[in-house]
Amino acid sequence: MDITSRRxxxxxxxxxxxxxxxxxxxxxxPGAGKTLVGLNLATQRAEDQPTHAVYLSGNDPLVKVxxxxxxxxxxxxxxxxxxxxxxxxxxxxxxxxxxxxxxxxDEGIFDPGPPxxxxxxxxxxxxxxxxxxxxxxxxxxxxxxxxSMSEPEFLISYMDRRKDWSVIICLVGGGQEIHTGEAGIGxxxxxxxxxxxxxxxxxxxxxxxxxxxxxxxxELVRQRPHTQFEDSLHLAVSMRSFRAExxxxxxxxxxxxxxxxxxxxFAELAARYPIAITRDLNAAKEWIxxxxxxxxxxxxxxxxxxxxxxxxxxxIRVSVDPVHYFLNEKDDTRSSYYLEDAATEFQVxxxxxxWVCVAWCGDFRFTGSGWNYHDFRxxxxxxxxxADNRVYLRNSYRVxxxxxxxxxxxxxxxxDVSDPTRSPTLYDSTFNYLTELGIPEIA
Numbered sequence: 001m002d003i004t005s006r007r008x009x010x011x012x013x014x015x016x017x018x019x020x021x022x023x024x025x026x027x028x029x030p031g032a033g034k035t036l037v038g039l040n041l042a043t044q045r046a047e048d049q050p051t052h053a054v055y056l057s058g059n060d061p062l063v064k065v066x067x068x069x070x071x072x073x074x075x076x077x078x079x080x081x082x083x084x085x086x087x088x089x090x091x092x093x094x095x096x097x098x099x100x101x102x103x104x105x106d107e108g109i110f111d112p113g114p115p116x117x118x119x120x121x122x123x124x125x126x127x128x129x130x131x132x133x134x135x136x137x138x139x140x141x142x143x144x145x146x147x148s149m150s151e152p153e154f155l156i157s158y159m160d161r162r163k164d165w166s167v168i169i170c171l172v173g174g175g176q177e178i179h180t181g182e183a184g185i186g187x188x189x190x191x192x193x194x195x196x197x198x199x200x201x202x203x204x205x206x207x208x209x210x211x212x213x214x215x216x217x218x219e220l221v222r223q224r225p226h227t228q229f230e231d232s233l234h235l236a237v238s239m240r241s242f243r244a245e246x247x248x249x250x251x252x253x254x255x256x257x258x259x260x261x262x263x264x265x266f267a268e269l270a271a272r273y274p275i276a277i278t279r280d281l282n283a284a285k286e287w288i289x290x291x292x293x294x295x296x297x298x299x300x301x302x303x304x305x306x307x308x309x310x311x312x313x314x315x316i317r318v319s320v321d322p323v324h325y326f327l328n329e330k331d332d333t334r335s336s337y338y339l340e341d342a343a344t345e346f347q348v349x350x351x352x353x354x355w356v357c358v359a360w361c362g363d364f365r366f367t368g369s370g371w372n373y374h375d376f377r378x379x380x381x382x383x384x385x386x387a388d389n390r391v392y393l394r395n396s397y398r399v400x401x402x403x404x405x406x407x408x409x410x411x412x413x414x415x416d417v418s419d420p421t422r423s424p425t426l427y428d429s430t431f432n433y434l435t436e437l438g439i440p441e442i443a
Contacts (some may be wrong), residue, residue: 001033007232008041008169009070011202015165020200023168023192025125025185028235029205029248030402034171035350037235038121039066041169053119056101058127061322063100063352068323070094081084101128105151106142108158114133118166124350125170126185128152133181150183153191160196160339172207178286180388189221200226202432204233214248251401254437255394257370266438268318274407276440277431281312281359284411287442288355291407298355299325301400304344306361306391307376308421312413314342314359322347326428345396348403356404360412362426366433380421410434 002234009025015022028034036382042055057063071090078085100124108115128151129137138147149157159166172185185207192199203222207229208218221227250265267274276290278284288298302309305315320341324334333340362381365372373384373393384390401408412431415424435441 001035001235004235005040005231007035008037009044012025012041013168015167016118019165019197021160021162021166021198022200022202023109023170024202024233025170025172025186025188025204025207026233026235027172027206030354030399031174031248031405032235034173034235035062035066035123037171038123038171039042039098041119042121053097053121054104054233055119055123055313056123057123057350058101058129059350060100061347062123063098065322065326065351066098067091067094068327070098072327079289100157101151105155105158106121108154108161109138109142109144114161114163118162118164119169120155120159120167120172121169122155123171125152125172125188127182128155128187129181130183130187138381150187150247151184152188152359153195156188156191156196156199159420161201172204180392186218191216193221193224196223201228202233203227203229205231206234232434236285251398254401254434255371255398257366259437270438275439276442277433277434278409278411278442279414280443281314281411281413283442284357284409287409288407292355296354296406297326297336298339298357299353300342300357300359301348301403302340302342302344303361303363303393303400304346304357305363305375305396306342306359307363309342309359309361309413311416311419311422312359313340316342318345320344322351326353345399349399352403352405352406354406356371356400356408358400358408358410360397360427360430361408362422364393364430365426366430368429368433372418375410377419383427410439 004026008026011022011024014020026034026037038055042053044053071087071094074090074094075085078090104120119251131148131150134149134151134154135147138144154283156168159168170185170188192201201219201224230242246269250269253265255350276287278287292298300314302314302316304316309316317340320343321334322343324332325341325343325347327337328335330337330339335399336343336353339357363374363376365374371394373390374381375384376382384393411428412434413422415427416422417424
């Protein structure tokens with residue numbers, strides 16, 4: 001991470017010194033520290049010439065948790081120093097450099113001037129909106145018709161208004177697209193290639209990997225001048241999975257149904273990163289409680305389509321406040337520690353726990369050779385035929401299975417023969433597949 005941070009700072013310093021405009025693409029496995037790199041850059045200031053930088057994310061739960069965590073930490077430091085300070089005084093500056101990307105975008109739309117910031121860091125850049133979704137939002141919510149740009153294209157054009165220098169840093173996660181209207185990283189590459197020939201591009205050499213879905217746009221930018229691919233812009237070692245750097249590879253092989261690769265990856269990580277599976281939710285909860293030490297945090301997660309976990313007292317329709325879930329203490333029923341509220345992929349993406357219980361529902365089922373995708377509508381499961389929606393559901397489980405630093409337990413319900421919406425046949429094949437990969441069962 002130090003190498004990557006230093007390289008990005010070099011690129012920023014050169015852009016400032018030579019009045020250049022640059023866009024950088026940083027990749028990394030889940031938990032590699034992309035967010036931390038971005039936050040460090042956003043808060044860093046050169047001694048002789050301050051850099052105005054802002055950290056942006058379209059992930060509202062992440063923005064809320066980061067702001068709250070930094071505010072709480074600063075309040076604690078001030079109190080320990082014997083200083084009396086109001087919460088609002090601390091929140092203001094933090095909100096200025098950690099912003100929701102959509103609010104930043106709207107400022108640029110309704111203010112024709114250049115942004116105050118020279119450097120912007122876009123976390124989860126692949127989740128920026130495509131033109132259709134951006135236009136629909138602007139018409140419905142802002143009463144502005146005819147919006148003709150994707151979010152990446154507009155955000156680059158906004159930073160291009162600066163007459164001196166600008167740097168855009170895109171933090172890119174692989175296989176993380178989980179919602180309709182997400183443009184993917186190819187939209188950023190297309191936008192630069194088509195409309196901003198004066199911008200220099202610095203691209204992680206790993207952006208060519210299939211999970212980043214850069215597609216044909218990547219081949220086009222190879223042919224343009226001022227484009228450079230660099231190994232230093234990839235974070236390969238996962239901070240979250242510091243006991244097992246192969247967790248991402250294991251989850252990828254599991255979801256790709258590459259059974260032998262998944263077995264091999266699991267065998268390499270099992271001793272350092274415990275994973276278990278069970279049909280008993282109480283056993284799953286006891287498993288992570290017994291392993292967590294001190295302040296290590298644990299919690300329950302489930303897919304946003306996991307509608308038939310309600311018989312197990314898991315109702316994903318209950319709104320989870322991410323600040324309470326991720327930051328509050330063990331005596332707070334709203335915290336993750338209570339193992340009562342299940343956070344979905346939308347509430348945990350970009351965030352982490354030490355130990356995780358993944359509740360696996362009938363929405364995503366192993367067939368013996370691949371996956372079946374389902375949505376619960378009315379009183380029955382319906383097949384998901386749309387290719388994009390299948391990708392979103394698959395990526396939802398990728399997110400859920402990569403949230404734990406220390407280890408995880410997977411709960412797959414036993415089913416109920418008297419309930420066709422929870423028939424054992426909906427779950428057994430998935431359970432058998434995971435155990436065949438070597439994951440041990442607990443009773």
